[in-house]
Amino acid sequence: MTDYDVIIAGAGTGGATMAYTLGKKGHSVLLIDRKQKDMIGYKTCGDALGSHHLKALDSLVNLPQMPKGIVEYDIAGIDIIAPDREHRLRMAGPTTSGFSFNRLKLGQWMLSIAEDAGATVMASTRVKRLMFDGGKVSGVKIMEEGSDSDKELSGRIVVDATGAVGMLRRQLPESSPVERTIAKEDFMVAVRDIYETPDYTFETPDILDIYWDQEQTLGGYIWVFPQGPNRVNVGCGLMTIPGHKKPQDIFNNFVRKNWDFMKTKLVDIHSGGGIAPVRRPIDTLVDDNFMLVGDSGAQVNPIHGGGIGSSMLGGAQAGITASEALEQNDTSINALWPYNPRYMESYGIKQASLDVFRWFLLNITNEDINFAFKKQIVKASDLLNTSKTGKMSMGSGEKFKRLVAGVGKVPLLMRINKIGKIMEEVKAVYAAYPDSPKGLQDWKARLVPIYDAAKKA
Ligand SMILES: Cc1cc2nc3c(=O)[nH]c(=O)nc-3n(C[C@H](O)[C@H](O)[C@H](O)COP(=O)(O)OP(=O)(O)OC[C@H]3O[C@@H](n4cnc5c(N)ncnc54)[C@H](O)[C@@H]3O)c2cc1C
Known part of the structure; x- marks a missing residue:
């Protein structure tokens, strides 16, 4: 008993x-x-x-x-913003509201x-x-x-x-x-503050902003999530890979200096930090x-x-x-x-294939991201689809147009293609997840080399 x-x-x-x-x-x-x-x-x-x-x-x-x-506050969508902050992709759909x-x-x-x-x-x-x-x-x-x-x-x-x-x-x-x-490289570390912004009004409080910047938040992002016209949850997170920057330094030296609302009166609601396995x-x-x-x-x-x-x-x-x-x-x-x-x-199958995509993101530069956003090689629907299904997709009719747009960045396009294939391989292994503990070792033996390849892709 x-x-x-x-x-x-x-x-x-x-x-x-x-x-x-x-x-x-x-x-x-x-x-x-x-x-x-x-x-x-x-x-x-x-x-x-x-x-x-x-x-x-x-x-x-x-x-x-x-x-x-x-x-x-209700959320209607998410904007992903390129490092140049000139190009953004809006993701709006059932999984982003x-x-x-x-x-x-x-x-x-x-x-x-x-x-x-x-x-x-x-x-x-x-x-x-x-x-x-x-x-x-x-x-x-x-x-x-x-x-x-x-x-x-x-x-x-x-x-x-x-x-x-x-x-x-x-x-x-x-x-x-x-x-x-869990390996250190598989953690994200983040800091964030919540403020009232009495002198600053967020124009689209129902849209969450995610800023990619590989030089600041490698493998992560800076987020500005309004919680109404005069309130915001703002933070930054990055992968804890060797030599990573400290999120608090990024917050103080980069976020505070480069976002307009951060230069207005801020009423502190809460500050803190944390980690998550990714x-x-x-x-x-x-x-x-x-x-x-x-x-x-x-x-x-x-x-x-x-x-x-x-x-x-x-x-x-x-x-x-x-x-x-x-x-x-x-x-x-x-x-x-x-x-x-x-x-x-x-859910795990999607997570596993997005884990592969995470390694791809770790290995691309700000210049690559700016280029992909500017030439529309990546579209909002692709990102939405990838985050929803764990599948890297490009509308087939569009493929040729985008390849032409991508001329000059052939290695990047080849890598996008390669990582898409690796994501499919991972999904195929997960589709054959063992139905008893006996099959676990053999299943893992199929998985590990795929992740090793993803890290190098
Ligand atoms: C900075 C940051 C921002 C995030 N933003 C989001 C977001 O916007 N949306 C989202 O979906 N996810 C977000 N996440 C992730 C999310 O917070 C977690 O994935 C989620 O809370 C996990 O829930 P959990 O129940 O596993 O753990 P937790 O919510 O962390 O709960 C664990 C509980 O265990 C208790 N505990 C720990 N050790 C002991 C012990 N020894 N004895 C007794 N109790 C113990 C803790 O007190 C805690 O209450 C964020 C994470 C971080 C770090």
């Missing part, structure tokens, strides 16, 4: 969605967070979410309608729906260690705030939803098929009695770093799978395995 059916470490968007899903199905769930209860959800974030994520969650787990008070929101209120609402569904919330409590019985995960050691001793709690399934740190994933034994660490998902999100959800499972979009919607998707799918396993009275890796193909088919 265990203390709980499922113990979830981390009550962020992923953990709370899983707790909600399991609670609704009648399982005993403990949701633990180190933050004070009324601070759960408080996080440095771009505060933007596509509405399509919520629609998908509604049909998957009947997620209640988000209360209006959480939304700061959404809203900006109050991060704390979002977290508090998600916590409340988990509690209403029956989950027990334990706040101000740090999960310290995984416990094992016969080499298999059996529970966690926790320490409550104000206490000076650990407490042991047992669960049939333990979930690491601790975010980018992957606190419990890192404690798995070496023999686990789950990768315990790679393909962890190759298996389960082990015996153990699951990964959200950032700890690397369920973040590798191109824009958005991970709220996908962590909620992961949380819902993990909850559905855990419930099925508990009902069969089997929480082994085999019984939890269906979570992997569920996630890989619905």
